[in-house]
Amino acid sequence: MSDVYVVGAGMTPFGKHPDKTAAELGAAAVLEALDDAGVSLGDIEAAWVGSVFQGMAMGQRALGEGGISGIPITNVENACSSGSTAIWGAAMSIKAGEYDVVLALGVEHLTGAFRGAFTPDESDVEAQRGLTMPAVYAMRAQRHFAQYGTTSEQLAAISAKNKRNAVANPLAQFKKPVSVDEVLASRMIADPLHLQECAPVSDGAAAVVLASKRKRAALGGSRAVRLAASALKSGRAEVGLKDMTVEDLTWRAAEEAYERSGIGPSDVRFAEVHDCFSIAEALRVEGLGLFPHGEYPARVVKGEADLDGRLPVNGSGGLLGKGHPLGATGVAQVVEVVRQLRGEAGARQIPGARVGLAHCRGGKAQGVEGTACTVNILTV
Amino acid sequence: MTSMEAATAMMKRPYEVEGGLVRLRAGRCPECGAVYCPARLVCDGCGHRGLEEILLAPRGTIYTFTTVHQSTPEFRTPYHLCYVDFDEQVRVMLPAAGDERPRIGEAVEIVLGTGPRLVDAEPEEGPHALMVAWTATGKGEGDV
Numbered sequence: 098m099s100d101v102y103v104v105g106a107g108m109t110p111f112g113k114h115p116d117k118t119a120a121e122l123g124a125a126a127v128l129e130a131l132d133d134a135g136v137s138l139g140d141i142e143a144a145w146v147g148s149v150f151q152g153m154a155m156g157q158r159a160l161g162e163g164g165i166s167g168i169p170i171t172n173v174e175n176a177c178s179s180g181s182t183a184i185w186g187a188a189m190s191i192k193a194g195e196y197d198v199v200l201a202l203g204v205e206h207l208t209g210a211f212r213g214a215f216t217p218d219e220s221d222v223e224a225q226r227g228l229t230m231p232a233v234y235a236m237r238a239q240r241h242f243a244q245y246g247t248t249s250e251q252l253a254a255i256s257a258k259n260k261r262n263a264v265a266n267p268l269a270q271f272k273k274p275v276s277v278d279e280v281l282a283s284r285m286i287a288d289p290l291h292l293q294e295c296a297p298v299s300d301g302a303a304a305v306v307l308a309s310k311r312k313r314a315a316l317g318g319s320r321a322v323r324l325a326a327s328a329l330k331s332g333r334a335e336v337g338l339k340d341m342t343v344e345d346l347t348w349r350a351a352e353e354a355y356e357r358s359g360i361g362p363s364d365v366r367f368a369e370v371h372d373c374f375s376i377a378e379a380l381r382v383e384g385l386g387l388f389p390h391g392e393y394p395a396r397v398v399k400g401e402a403d404l405d406g407r408l409p410v411n412g413s414g415g416l417l418g419k420g421h422p423l424g425a426t427g428v429a430q431v432v433e434v435v436r437q438l439r440g441e442a443g444a445r446q447i448p449g450a451r452v453g454l455a456h457c458r459g460g461k462a463q464g465v466e467g468t469a470c471t472v473n474i475l476t477v
Numbered sequence: 478m479t480s481m482e483a484a485t486a487m488m489k490r491p492y493e494v495e496g497g498l499v500r501l502r503a504g505r506c507p508e509c510g511a512v513y514c515p516a517r518l519v520c521d522g523c524g525h526r527g528l529e530e531i532l533l534a535p536r537g538t539i540y541t542f543t544t545v546h547q548s549t550p551e552f553r554t555p556y557h558l559c560y561v562d563f564d565e566q567v568r569v570m571l572p573a574a575g576d577e578r579p580r581i582g583e584a585v586e587i588v589l590g591t592g593p594r595l596v597d598a599e600p601e602e603g604p605h606a607l608m609v610a611w612t613a614t615g616k617g618e619g620d621v
Contacts, residue, residue: 214547222515223570227545227552227593235543236560243541243581288544334521336511337566341541464517 101188102313102321103475104198105134105306106432111420112270113208114300119151123159123204126302126425134306135316136198141306143169144200145186147179148424150210155424159204159302174424177371177459178329179203180303181427181471185329187307197312203428204302211298214286217461231295231374233461235287237341238376242289244342244391249289251394252375253280256294256417258397259372262404263414265444270299270420280375294375299420303428305435322435325358325474332466339466342391344384346467347458351385354472360452362386365474367408367437367447369430370456372415381456382410385472404445412437412445427457431473438477452476491515492587498535499587503567504528512567533569536586537561537609540568542579548593556593561585561609574608585609 107129109122123146131138144165146156156170175182180203187199214229221228241247257277263269275293283292313321330350339345355361368387372378379393387408388396396402402410413419413433416426434453436442453475460468491502504516508525516528540560548554557573572592573579590608 214545214549216549225594226570227548227556227558227572228570229545229548231547232543232545232558235545236541236558239541239543239581285544285546287546334513335568336513336522338540338562338568341560463515464513 099191099194099309099311101191101324101327102308102310103305103324103431103435104308104313104316104321105130105132105136106304106435107131107133108268108303108429108432109301110268111299111301111422111425111429114206115208117206117300119148119155119204119206119302120158120162122206122300122302123155123202123304124163126204126304127160127163127165127200127202130200130304130306134308135318136306138164140198141165141168141200142196142198143187143190144202145171145173145183147173147175147181147183147203147427148205149174149176149179150207151205151424155204156202159202165200175459176468177373177421177423178427178457178469178471179424179459181430181455181457181473182329182469184305184307184428184431184473185327185471188324188327191307191309197309199307200304201307201428202302202304203425205422205424206300207298207422208300217463221463223463228461229287230461231287231290234374234376235290237380238289241342241376241379241391241394247379247391247394249281250277251398252289252294252379253277253291254398255372255375255378255394256280258403259378259411259415259418260293262412262445263418266414266419269414269418270297271414271418290374290376294417296373296416296421299422301420301422301425301429303425303432305428305431320439322438322475322477325360325476326354326472328353328357328472330470332468332470334465342380344380344458346470347381347384347456348386350470350472351456354474358474360474360476364452365408365454366450366452367412368410368454368456369413369415369433370410371426371458372411372417373421375417378410378415381458385454385456404447409447412442412447423459427455427471430455430457431475434473434475438475493532499589500532500535501569501587503531503533503565505531505565512565514567514569531565533563533565533567536584537563537569539579539581539583539585541581542573544578551595552593553595554593559585559609571609
């Protein structure tokens, strides 16, 4: 079974791109990733493409725009984990020995596609009763408040941190820092979550070129990053009365990634996690075992998750600051980890970073804890 | 009735009214006792096919809640949502009747109503017909 390496990474700016199609965004990310890897169009043996609301054959449309056709292309929809599921599939095909160079792309164009809040699928009973995605996390936040004494000010500090980090990321959607007071002054979406605690509607694409150990050696160069583990899980059926502040789904994905990589939570130097809402970041890092359960929001206020803190979280700006083009998000997280590990993260560089973790978790469906969750651990 | 017909019937009218009390239909696994609301074809816990229909208690306890201020155009905002825990060890999400802010730990009972959805349908049609309202005795029964 071959080790898997990320040999190339590319990403468009995240934000509003009303003048571009999803295919154009996807192709731009792919071409940057190919150039970064030093491989040509003909070197790509297979591709996995994640998107959520882009319709049929997003992969063929984006790769066709980018000059790639004829190879196996697998289109993936796994809610917000679509892009990271594409990475998981691409990595599996290399580990299986079938291919040496495989592309993973995530792409989404949402400008003008939605009004109001995101909801689960309209066939979902809870969605028919009024459940929105912000409401899902708002209700979990209320439990975090009640069980651990977490406050709105502490959650707002998570948003303020990520939006501050985004200012140092030229590809991020938000360019201005936002204070805790400004977060709390923004309008309420679902109590206790304010507008500035919810990920925005975004367009964008991100791509990585994965290679086997053999191909990585042939390519030469020293910028390859090892994908030490890629784990994918789906949410278990909700039976009984469980603690909604505990992320069983996140932990099961993390546990597999830790076991497969031999890298434990105490070895992780920094993390990109799925902060679709401020409270979500807390639930993720606590679920990953990176911070003690119930304590993360208070520790953010102390600066422990800052770029110069004990364990920087979402140094890219995260979904809250960088933007959240659903299918692209999971790939963009890995692009960020790769750039950090290569020392190419510019003003947001984490000194001496050698182990990074990317966590992506998406979706809600009646009767299951969550749709899909990936944990990717990368190292140099 | 086939399981498919039963599932369809439950979607249309997911409750029974007995003596003025509204009780949700649910499915219980005859093998391991796991309860699902709504019911499903196969028990996730033990794989048993075919759940027996039960009616949940007419009252439950608020596990958590939110007030939704932004939704999709089909809903009038603001509205309250709750996850309600029932003695049968099952948790169900329901909109709350009235303007009062829900509280964790509060006892509630099921009432019928149109909920926050902007629809012309009769209240007893469809899953959005269900709501919860405070019981007279349930106020202030502590937190968490």
